Every structure is written in structure tokens, then in C-alpha cells.
Amino acid sequence: MANLDRLSDEELLRRTPREPAAFDQFYLRHERLVLSYLRKRTASSDVAIDLAAETFVAALGSVRRYRAQDGPAVAWLIGIARHKLLRSIKRGQVEERARRKLGAGRLELIDERLERVDRLGSRSVEELLAHLRPREAEAIRARVIEELSYPELxxxxxxxxxxxxxxxxxxxxxxxxxxxxxDV
Known part of the structure; x- marks a missing residue:
């Protein structure tokens, strides 16, 4: 088994069906990003944490359908998070069916980590995009925020x-x- 922390996201997802530890590594890489994304768009850390758990459960459940040629794995994951968020808004609640189906409990975080999630949510998108090269920031805005397709972008x-x-x-x-x- 290769050192998983050195593999690309795409390779981790490709290996997940036969090597579950690969998804663990993928989760560890992207937990903060997904929590930050969801915390910025929800009323509380608890809701963001529940939606993040749903996001990763859904990602694990659909990992065989992920294709690298469709885009970066992290964009696929944020797309799942966005879908979970919109669905929870539409229904007015956080779904638990998927987590129960896979035997996944609520994502448990200690108080210190909850506070970190809250602080992540306070950062503006523009503040984060200011760290990027102009073309990369433009691409992220158009693809992730405006949801343009790659041909449109x-x-x-x-x-x-x-x-x-x-x-x-x-x-x-x-x-x-x-x-x-x-160090938030």
C-alpha cells in the first residue's frame, strides 16, 4: 500500500472501493474546506457539521461514479456539499437517512474545533480569493460561485x-x- 498522503485526490477516490483508508485520507484533506464552505452558508456550526457529515457520506456512496475528467475531486466534493445544503434548505432540515443507512453517526467535534469552524465561517470569499493569482481567482469565482460550466468558463x-x-x-x-x- 502506497503512502496515501502523497496520492492525488483523484487517485484516493479511485482506490477507495478497494482501499477504504484512501477515503479516510481524502476526508482528512477536505474536512476543513467543506466545513468552512457550509458554515459560511448556514446559521450554525451544528448545521454545518451535520451537512458536512452528509456530504462525505454521499461522496463515499457515489465514489465509483466520480471521473477525474469531469473536474477536480475537490470541486466534485463542493458540488455535493452545495447539493446537500440546497436540499436541506428546501426541506428545512438536515437529512439523517444517508448517515443512518451507512451507520455513520453525527460528526463529533470537540468545542475547540466548533469554535474554529465558526471562525472559518467569518472569512469572506473575497478575502480568500485575494490570495490567488488573478486568473485563478477569476476561474474560481466563475466556476464555483457563478457555477459556469467549464466550456462557459x-x-x-x-x-x-x-x-x-x-x-x-x-x-x-x-x-x-x-x-x-x-491558524484560525
Whole structure:
């Protein structure tokens, strides 16, 4: 078994069906990013934590359908988080069915981590995007916030779809690094 922390997100997801520890590593890499994303959009840390748990349960349940050519794994994961958030808003509650189905409990965090999640939610998107190169920030805004498709993004940026994907991927990687190493 390879050292999992050195594998790309895409490789971790590819290995998950036969090597569950690969998903554990994927989860550890992206837990803070997903929590931050959801905390920024919810009324409380508790709701963000429940939605994050649902997000990772859904990701694990659909990992066989993920295809690297569809975009970066982190964008796929944030898409799942967004779907869970919108669905919970529509229904007015956080679903528990998926977690029960897989035997996953509520994501338990100690008080110190809850406070960190709250502080992550207080950071503005623009504050985070200011750390990126202009083209990467533009790509993240268009793809993640405005939800443009990659062909639409490429047209807007006047580049190929592959180059647009690279801008998004590099931007997300930089944001992940910022969030992971931030001392909030």
C-alpha cells in the first residue's frame, strides 16, 4: 500500500472501493474546506457539521461514479456539499437517512474545533480569493460561485477548456492549502 498522503485526490477516490483508508485520507484533506464552505452558508456550526457529515457520506456512496475528467475531486466534493445544503434548505432540515443507512453517526467535534469552524465561517470569499493569482481567482469565482460550466468558463476567459480546468484546479489547491495551514 502506497503512502496515501502523497496520492492525488483523484487517485484516493479511485482506490477507495478497494482501499477504504484512501477515503479516510481524502476526508482528512477536505474536512476543513467543506466545513468552512457550509458554515459560511448556514446559521450554525451544528448545521454545518451535520451537512458536512452528509456530504462525505454521499461522496463515499457515489465514489465509483466520480471521473477525474469531469473536474477536480475537490470541486466534485463542493458540488455535493452545495447539493446537500440546497436540499436541506428546501426541506428545512438536515437529512439523517444517508448517515443512518451507512451507520455513520453525527460528526463529533470537540468545542475547540466548533469554535474554529465558526471562525472559518467569518472569512469572506473575497478575502480568500485575494490570495490567488488573478486568473485563478477569476476561474474560481466563475466556476464555483457563478457555477459556469467549464466550456462557459473557457469562453469567458478566452482559453481552452483544459486551461480553464487548470486555473480552477490550481486555485482550489491554493485555497485548500490556505485553509489547512491557517491558524484560525
Amino acid at each position: 473557457a469562453e469567458r476567459m478566452q482559453c481552452s477548456t483544459l486551461v480553464a480546468r487548470k486555473h480552477v484546479s490550481r486555485g482550489l489547491l491554493t485555497l485548500r492549502t490556505i485553509v489547512e495551514h491557517d
